[in-house]
Amino acid sequence: MTIDAIDTDENALLAARGQGVPVAFQGVVKEFGSTRVLHGVDLDIRPGEFLSLLGPSGCGKTTLLRILAGLEQATSGVVRIDGADVSTVPTNRRDLGMVFQAYSLFPHLTVQQNAAFGLERRRVAKVEAARRALDALRLVGLEHLADRYPHQLSGGQQQRVALARAIVTEPRVLLLDEPLSALDAKVRVQLRDEIRALQLRLGITTVFVTHDQEEALAVSDRIAVMDAGRIEQIGTPEDLYLHPATPGVAAFVGLSSIVPAVARSGFVEVLGTRAPILGDAVDGSVEAFVRPENVRLGGSVLGTVVESTFLGSMRRSVVRVETADGSAALVRVQHAASERLEVGERVTLSVDAVPVVVRPRGA
Template sequence: MSDIALPRTAENSLLADRSDGTAPFSSSVQFDGIVKSYGRTQVLHGIDLDIAPGEFVSLLGPSGCGKTTLLRVLAGLEDADGGAVLLGGRDVSGVPTNKRDLGMVFQSYSLFPHLRVVDNTAFGLRRRRVATAEARKRALDALALVGLEAHADKYPHQLSGGQQQRVALARALVTEPRVLLLDEPLSALDAKVRVQLRDEIRRLQLRLGITTVFVTHDQEEALSVSDRIAVMNAGRIDQIGTPEELYLRPATAHVAAFVGLSSVVRGLADGATVRVWGAEIPLQIPATGEVDVLLRPENVRLVEPAGAAVTGSVEESMFLGSMRRTLVRTEDGLLVRVQHSARTHPQYGDLVGLAVDPEPVAVRQPQ
């Protein structure tokens, strides 16, 4: 095969001139009834999910819920036992990984220690027999997107962990893949670098308009970067929706408990409402009888203990900049989080009263 030069779409070869914000090489993704088992253990139970070109979708869930397995089926690293994977409307279930035109970034950086940064970045292009000069130019373009063009001639051991993961991201993007796959790429980084790189990935994805599937167990990561989130539980998708939909209108108690912070208190439901601390609260999903109520911290208020339906003592109060989050232990031993103005500063051991706002809540059967 002769050397080829891939097309340039802008001054930076990865930046396309696109009117709708979607990269011309970006593809739709469709999971159609994906089933997967390991021995007698079924880990995916007929997954259906459609992802539009240029969309950023996160697969969110606890360890063992099947999210990484689903990503590996999309990548061709695992064969599904049933169903189909479609890219751009074409069934690629029988297509090998190297023919699916995907970019992948994993938790481990997987850089070649003996190659310079620019050569690590250009590796996929060289495997495609792209001319040396063109491959270097495109690798430098990719490094410029992640802010590492000045480090092109360094070796991986000369970079920090965050910089190495940026190289891995540039290497995944340089071939202009149809879909970018991110499998917990931030979990090996320290907290500050993780947040910074998370935000940079989202800005870069928006700039390129590339379809992205992001696997994470970190709800804050998913909420902050995603167009939509698929919350997975035991090999199924409990709910797919925007971050706002999942947080404000969870379809199941599992989604309500997993997405965002909640305190669990006992209540008595009568179909459309539930009685909590003497107040009638609308239900998101109809229920009757004794239930566990999931209260968001922003919907609980600190009040004077005199006359309050529920009182408790302050366990801790954390300053979070524009607000405080206070943990209160009620008289019956329950821990309740309260999010409030930073101007209010309760001290450890203070006696406080609690009240709840009439915002719709999710409930579940008592555990």
């Protein structure tokens, strides 16, 4: 049974659905000794929003989540949940649900007992806790496994139990710290979609930490892209992909070829095409970030195929070309699966005249 098929009146968690609460970071700084890992982060998360913190390892996204959870203390700055300053409030009084990469289930407790654990810690009567735990398990599709133990479950099932345990207390905010990274690819896609569906039905404000851009793009209302302890850009998945504010965002969100080009007066000449520049205009020798879906087979630019990969509904090939200044570049092109290219084959390319991000060459 899918979550959409569950009757709201028959499930206490769905019946209690709210509109979510706002979360805010105001000038949050975090230092470990002499090393500053967060540089005055300001971030407003809307009620009921699914916001992802996206960035490479070491960018500060997990530290920011742990500060929200109360597992780390900010060096300075304020954290607010529903308008109240919780910067010094202990974790167990912040009313949060948390799911981490490690499932952290109690091996000696059944699935239902694991799901009910948070309720019993809050001194909810055992009968009521058991009933509400079954409601939570029903939402993640595991009520039929309530009497099993964690070692009898797959990785995906164990993470669903961890999710049920996180939502059973009806927290104000749900925190997800790379909860899918330990799962295989197919299960990861299935569970991420289930998490999103569950979040939408419950209306809970959710903060999701991931280094996987595909995950973030698939499930988020908005994404905050982080690098070196700062937020580089925040926006919808479409905004970040189509209008990256910086070369760093363009490089991290989506797939791009970095191609030598020449910029002048707000435009860039790249592989024979004059395209508008996204963001700050620069003049002179630059590198342009060209998306593979904006490159076409056929045109005036001659190149040699060095790689071609079949991806089911399409192919993605890499073509080595020589640019106008005599330098070489590897250009990815996305094309029909029926257009089979062989390594070493000579082809021609063209680039669509769509806006692109550029950076000074060698930056």
